[in-house]
Amino acid sequence: DTAVSQTPKYLVTQMGNDKSIKCEQNLGHDTMYWYKQDSKKFLKIMFSYNNKELIINETVPNRFSPKSPDKAHLNLHINSLELGDSAVYFCASSQGQGPAYGYTFGSGTRLTVV
Amino acid sequence: ILNVEQSPQSLHVQEGDSTNFTCSFPSSNFYALHWYRWETAKSPEALFVMTLNGDEKKKGRISATLNTKEGYSYLYIKGSQPEDSATYLCASEGSSNTGKLIFGQGTTLQVKP
Numbered sequence: 001d002t003a004v005s006q007t008p009k010y011l012v013t014q015m016g017n018d019k020s021i022k023c024e025q026n027l028g029h030d031t032m033y034w035y036k037q038d039s040k041k042f043l044k045i046m047f048s049y050n051n052k053e054l055i056i057n058e059t060v061p062n063r064f065s066p067k068s069p070d071k072a073h074l075n076l077h078i079n080s081l082e083l084g085d086s087a088v089y090f091c092a093s094s095q096g097q098g099p100a101y102g103y104t105f106g107s108g109t110r111l112t113v114v
Numbered sequence: 115i116l117n118v119e120q121s122p123q124s125l126h127v128q129e130g131d132s133t134n135f136t137c138s139f140p141s142s143n144f145y146a147l148h149w150y151r152w153e154t155a156k157s158p159e160a161l162f163v164m165t166l167n168g169d170e171k172k173k174g175r176i177s178a179t180l181n182t183k184e185g186y187s188y189l190y191i192k193g194s195q196p197e198d199s200a201t202y203l204c205a206s207e208g209s210s211n212t213g214k215l216i217f218g219q220g221t222t223l224q225v226k227p
Contacts, residue, residue: 004157031213033213040219041219041220042217042218042219043158043203043205043215043217044217045214045215048212048213048214050213055212055213056212056213056214090157090158094213101163101213102148102160102163103148103150103158103160103215104160105150105157105158105159106157107156107157108157
């Protein structure tokens, strides 16, 4: 029974399209995150939500919009996809917000924009 | 140090060797240091979260130490096994109380049988 599940695992789409990546966690965690693995393999935070409230919104293009219908779900919607959006996107959750709560990661979504 | 830096970037050892790698992080506004293990085609898995200067944590053959004053942490693997082959990530968590982690690039360990 997967703790943090992302769908789809792979996504190939054309420039200009709008796409969504879904994330669900069944751990009862309060906080969920989206991270992007950049071209140098670093994981960089994009957004976090705590109990459906936006907490972190890094300097991400506003074509990226997170949506959290409830605390178990955090979806990522991307408008007008560009070639540079190609990356692996990871969802994660943690028990609380703030120090010392380890993350549980999803398996990642590899987005390829052609 | 402004970023989280890990060294070495990659490491090849023989089965049975003990090894260690380093994570350097900003010592100001520090709250916690995380270590994750990331196997190929899987998701990162939490190993340790440490908060106190001098903290030492252990899980089986893997242990980690923390020096918050000078901003570094060591991860040790005793008697490496092929199944230890993975990328080991460290991440620093600041005191902003948001759970935001700044990740290093990772150390990729390959253990040869």
